[in-house]
Amino acid sequence: MILLDEFNKFVLNNFNSKNVKSEEKMYEEIMFLQQNKFKETQMYKAQKFEDNQTIGYVLTLINGLAELLKEKYCLFLYLWKNNIFYGDIQASKEDKELLDIISYRFRQTNPLIYKFDSEDDVNSTNNQQLIRFFVEDIDAWSKEITDR
Known part of the structure; x- marks a missing residue:
């Protein structure tokens, strides 16, 4: 569900600071959704692969x-x-x-x-x-x- 753009738009469009107890907590939750969505992108996966390759090379030393x-x-x-x-x-x-x-x-x-x-x-x-x-x-x- 977090990968759907419609879900993210819904959350962001319906956010109302008057309806939440903690605005900071709400922003943390929105960032959590965005971060987990990013982890599914090709860019993240390619960067993660490159990072692992670099770490692997360094460890061979x-x-x-x-x-x-x-x-x-x-x-x-x-x-x-x-x-x-x-x-x-x-x-x-x-x-x-x-x-x-x-x-x-x-x-x-x-x-x-x-x-x-x-x-x-x-x-x-x-x-x-x-x-x-x-x-x-x-x-x-x-x-x-x-x-x-």
Whole structure:
């Protein structure tokens, strides 16, 4: 509904400061609608993609990060294929959080989201691409966390 121009016009045309308890709150709600509408635009999606690419590139400069991520993706893949919930294994809180982030790639139903199918697949993936995948997974994870 928030994507419909008619809805936004209706809200803006029928806004009357005398009918609301808090004009500031009303403006916050209108901005929320506009912000969420913007998130669905091609311009936002293109900028988000470019931002993720840049972040991914910068993260490749951290020595050992790609190897660490490959290890975690392989661990998650092993657990996934053996129907073991990552929350049930003995691992540090940080490792479980990384596995939680990685899990978003495998839980998504969008056929355009690439899912690794073997440890060889993970290990043969270019370091920069793997880190970009991880940045995308962080993005998916953070959206769900903020939507709760």
